[in-house]
Amino acid sequence: MTALDPDSDPVFLARKGYYRKPAVAALATPPKQPMALIAAEHTAQLNAPQNEDTFSKAEENELLFQDVELVWEPRGRRATAIDVLSSTTTMEVGIDLGALSGVALRNMPPARANYQQRAGRRGNAIATVVAFGSADSHDEHYFSEPDGMIRGAVVDPKLTLDNKDIVRRHILAFLLQNYHQARLPNIEETKRHDLFSVLGTVSEFCSGAGILNRDNFAAWLTENEEVLRDRVDSWIPNELSPEDRDDLLINMREDCLGAIDNAIGFVPKGEQGSNGENESIKDESEGIPEIGDERQKLNISTLLDRLLYCGKLPRYAFPTDVAAFHIFDRDRSTPFRPIMRFAPQQGLPIALSQYAPGKQVWIAGKRYTSGAIYSVMKDERFNAWEARRRYLECEKCGFARTEDIEKIAQGDIQNCPACLSQGTFGPARNWMRPPGFAHPEDLDELTSPDEIPETSYATRAKLTMESPLENQGWLPVNDRIRVFSVRQHLLVSNTGPRNEGYSYCTKCGRIEAATAPKSTLSGSHRKPFPARDTEKNCEGGGLTRHLVLGTDFITDIALFSMRVESPIRLTPGDYRTDVALRTLSEALAKAACKLLEIEPGELMAEYRPALTQPGAEGLEAEIFLYDTLPGGAGFASQLPERGAELFQLALALMKTCPEDCDTSCYRCLRSFKNKFEHALLDRHVGAELLEYLVTGDLLPFDDRRLRNAIKLLHDDIERNGDNLVVEDNVSMDVPGAGKFTDPIYISRADGAKFAVIVSGPLEIDYPVDPIVDVAQGNPDILKIIHINELAIRGNLADATNDVLTKVRGPNFSHSLRSGT
Template sequence: MQERFVKPDGDINVLSCSTTFELGVDVGELEAVFLRNVPPTAANYVQRAGRVGRRLSSTSLVVTFAQLRPHDRQAFERAEDWVAGNVPAPRIPARNERIVRRHVHSVAMSRFLRKIAGPDGSVWPRFAHEFFEAADGSSKWEGLPCDLLRRYLESREAELQDELKRIVPEELWSDLGIESWEWADRLASDDANKSPLALAEQQYRADVELFRQLEREASDSANYTAARRYQWVLRTIREAWLINLLASRGVLPKYGFPVDVVGLMTSHLDSTVARQLELERDLRIAVSEYAPGSAVVAAKQVWRSVGLRLLPSKGLPEREYWRCPGCNRLYTSPDMTGGDCPRCGGPVRGDRMVEPVYGFVAGQPNSSLGDDPPPRLYASRVLFHEIGGASEAQEPRKPLPALRGRTTVLGRYARNGWLAVVNDARGRGFRFCADCGAAHPGGSKKDESWKHRNPVSPRECSGKVEKVHLGHRFASDIAEFEFPHLDVEPRDESLRASVLAALLEGARRALKVRAGDINGLVYTSDSRNPVFVIYDEVPGGAGLAKEAFQRFEEVIREAIRVCECTCGEHSSCYGCLRSYRNQDAHEMLDRTLAREVLTSVLAG
């Protein structure tokens, strides 16, 4: 098809394609591009528009269709700013201690595994239970591997230190304690507040004990269906890939390691295209884009998700959760069992959350694309869950000393902030069969007797259908800022959204990073004040939230400059608070209100 388009005498002169068209291919004769919507950023626009006019002999034309959406309308009204927009250069912090520390851990882990692997190099702990659980008589190692790792770190092997000195920049030796072995002492510690390894072990053991207890209780009450489900979930937790678990807990680096990537399974369908197709997304995105009822376009066909993928004799991680709309917090069992919100006393809603760690299953494709875009059940906003580690969780927010304004700002940095993204199908939930994985959005009573087929095979399934939500918990660095003495209602949605947007843009400018590198949310503190959170979008954290916390005065000043835009008072635009990512809040963003709040924290 592409050759028929490129050839001078080709019979095709129009291509309808995705944004990835021409990746690495030069179609020099291309003269016109029509964009069916406004790209997210100026960089995206330049990349797409730059496909035309690559030959001096041609005149290029780029036409962009602005849809009736806040993002597109803003670009239409200020097209000259969009076309001439500056594209910030990529920035890699030279002293990113968090990332380098995890690479130091990976070097030590690699040397340790080679030592215990044996002569043939094939015997090493692959699964979580082989690493963390008590060894029995059939153990391949002389002790528990996690304890053996700690002993290895305490041995202070000279060859390991020499290797680290070769790869770690010398200016970071002191911060990491390369010569003093501080990094090794910290990693080998049993204190979960200091060691990410100890925290990972603590969380693993807690999950295992929780589902063992649930399995026992279900068996004792003769609820064998539930007992079997808990048994499968337990197996999923125990047989998690060790490298994936350690990477997701911040022990090992996650850059370039797609450990939270899941797919939309098509290999079970009877077609060559389906068997060769690979559709994958980060789990945080997949809970929306691949959720049952959603559809994607690939290989000229529409692929609709019809269920969650299950593996034989394994269950999906699940737990009860409660969400407080007033606090924007998420609570899970066993920390909470219902009732009112323990922070604000408001009503909370309890539901069951399933984490689709094995991905999703597609139904038979539809070759008719139609005029409308494929449906997607976008997830609700990210919710604050908790801070891992007892000492960090109990550490109070303290007044930031650099700020001497009328309003006190209380701050706290945590390296183990737990957040969650939940897709509740816009309040309807999903009907889900834990026996076969079939699912669809809906919440009516008649769905309880939903007759369905196994999404992977044509067999009818008689499994019980239950209502669930889809969710994914993830850890990241977070910086918290509480404003306890505001002159306006602290739960005012316009205030919360406007100040958060200003802080994120101020942090982006102060740190000179892309908008996609950091994100934020607002939740309510125990004192019922708004807490603004900046967190790293990089899984496990990349040190940007910590840098924003350390340079908060600079972030505030940049945020105030953002609010000194020339657009109308009590409004906003893409030059100040609006962005592609906060389109749902465009109508409530108020730069004047944000400026009043932010200027009150500085002394002149």
């Protein structure tokens, strides 16, 4: 042990000197006043969950930062001016903070527009902007090439006003609103008052039991059709084409009733059975026109909710499908009325990652942990559990869907409906749509980061529908590509750390990762929300294991099906397939946004095997492009008629990277959004596949890449192949076929000869070179060993081992043991 001198020890100075210096200066003669900087948060998480608060915490901090004195502060609470605001992207949305003297960005913003917003929109009003680059490829790129982030014009945001489908949804909203006003001008005291109940329940609406009902609505529409049409005509956008406009106005009534009937499963009188309402609801499961749609309509009982879920109304105007993360205010809450200190919200697909059980959420300098499923309305949590489904996911190809709990028992394992693998689909788990999350009331808030618990992210959006049949409306793009336009639900789930799901107490809502080391949920435990002193414990006994959390949302989808032939094979679950299809998906999404002149990210793409026999064999794959806006924005539905153009553009994108990169880079396919998948993006593989899809020809794989791979493999075999003679570029004569150059030629001590052929990533069934094909038929002269380029790139040691095992033959280890 040695004493260290705090004034000179370099390690101590580097780690603690900064904090020690002001204290030393204050004690010196003459003393120097320490400079205090007060920092506070400015994030959307600091919202005002309770109406009685005048300002949200974020607004308060905003005022204090501008040195505005809060004179209405309760006595005893002193608010000091704030010097530094630590803020999230809330800064982007147009908050004017007056004079900023500096901005420090903790990471690289996604794009130039974000950078300019964050750096300040007031031109030269800011003195300094410092941006940090973290260690990921996005940040690294802009760190070395800051020009792309700092300079240049920004793409103007654009409102799509000529979209017929979106206007149609707005017309329905307008008509329903007017109908509601006409029939129920006053609020009824006895009814539920939450927003989603205003239109009543689906069954009331169907049966005619409610004041608002389907037949009455139809009659009201007929009665007022002329007036309503004039009013609609006066506000729908002028950007609509004259044909679309006429169509929407002339068919207004039928469109509107058709949309409602489809969502509520209403069968007009005369067509329905004798039992009225029940009958019509039962009919719906058989009469849904969409293919393979397994929406959970029957569990959604209020009309407004149902219409939103089915995508009949514009979604963005409603706070639907959002989940809050609740933090109880222990001091102000009572067992009868929980009061929140904070309750930040997110769209459910994002909340499934950000507020996932076990996740740490930082708000106002304190650390909270998600540990409960919670909703202020008690019913909601029970209803969510009652409406649970079973979730099955294929461990090989990743295909997933949910099923009715009546149909599949928990733990069941099935054959995968997508890749047809035996026993890979499952085990079936409970799947629930969480109404909200909470930091358990009994847990203390913390201020320092703990060891970070195992994290889990929501899956990418998955398409669960069957592949449409031949005659269901595919449009050909060319001989190998076809496209299908559809409005469907996409499934997003969080299967927990290590895909083990969550342990969930159905009684009180407490939840934790199934991988958590010591679970207390099966026995008695604390309830996560405020309760009376005598009722603070949950007796347990309601535990379910391996729960999956998820949601689904309807959107516009363009489904492309692509057929390949031998030697190309897109075997589901293969690394090569993932590289090829992930790359192609990203290229198509990027090309589509360019083609439609929309912002990157408004459309995304994902792939899966076609749910057909050729799909399982790797001869047919599907890529679906979808609108990321829940409810759909009408972008994806414009793609089918521009299919050929889209594929050409994607091909150009991959073939002509300005950087001429080896796999992928920021100038071609990488972006902030796909940073988890940068390693899978390989433009040469994507281009090889797409070239084939567009032209029908399989061209030789990128020469530079092949030569590099051959060199790597050759050298590695030479290093590891004791007693083998390894030569390169040996000219071989194949009798009756001709000559070919063997890039890696190996001869064994006993005279046996081998040729190692490095094939392009997608060629697997047979060699593309016909001479090699003939040589393969004469193993007595020469044995051909095929190695895939991606195998060498992905794991050189494995590839070398693979070759050596084949060269040494099955008897090799035996002969070693016997000492010969």
